[in-house]
Amino acid sequence: MRLATYNIEWFANLFDKNDALIVDDSWSGRHDVTKAQQVEAIAKVLTAMDADAVLIVEAPNTGKRQNTVRALQGFAEAFELRTADAVMGFANDTHQELALLFDRTVLSARHDPKGGIEDGSAPRFDGEFRIDLDVDATEDIVEFSKPPMELALTTKAGNEVRLIGAHLKSKAPHGAESRDEAIRISIANRRKQLAQAVWLARRVETHLEQDESVILLGDLNDGPGLDEFEHLFGHSSVEILLQSGLYDPHAVRAHEFRPGSIPSTARFARPEEGRFLEALLDYIMISQDLRAFDPVWRIWHPFRDTVCWSEPEMRQALLIASDHFPVTLDIDL
Known part of the structure; x- marks a missing residue:
């Protein structure tokens, strides 16, 4: 079985108000x-x-008229993709939803949020999470602008997995008009992202305590060397999730004492610097029990993956489609 995570930049712009694909020469x-x-x-x-x-x-937006599932299933039908079914979790207000496209002949998936009063653990992802982020004896109340999607996944072979799709808070200081404001926003965003990671980790830990298999995947907006404040809080969002009992070889490698060349899943233009910034942001983390199912990870990077590099059409498609590249996990489930 192959699972994937793919951040598709500005996907919502490719659909009209009725979720029909816009295929023309207007700018995306x-x-x-x-x-x-x-x-x-x-x-x-x-x-x-x-x-x-x-x-x-x-993923495409869900709103008063638009519907993420309808848009994605329409896209799959237009291009005869076998992942013709879609499921999503809680809708949000950012026009950037989380959704799963899947092949119903291989697996079934349904939105199945847990938490809070139901199992006495961290709240559901559409709720509020209380945590003292800076040890000032005052609770901070944290919410997700993009609530993670928690699915109950069952494979054709009968294996059951808790699948959590996430898109954590960006640390970029969007809207800053001065250096001081950029610093303030960056630190506030990092604090919120770490709180979201703790929330995710506690949900993961609850599932593991119940002997459930877990796969957490998505854009965690965190990786080594992304900003100058990463050491301010002592650990990263990725490290928090790894410590909850999850594993991703790219994440482990990037956080080694001397990692060498760090894997990359995203590439952003820096015109003012005349270069591109590469970053490891996208992950597929699995619980320790799933490491016995022959997992193999792959980042579909146009320049670092030999197959993608050797096929010019594929290489160009990866560069045009998004500023992120897909990550896949092949696992015998």
């Missing part, structure tokens, strides 16, 4: 990329990956 949200070019590139990447289930991060 991607720089110098038309909607038709991005639509074709996304379809090429999804087809080439041939995953049994794909977490779409920044």
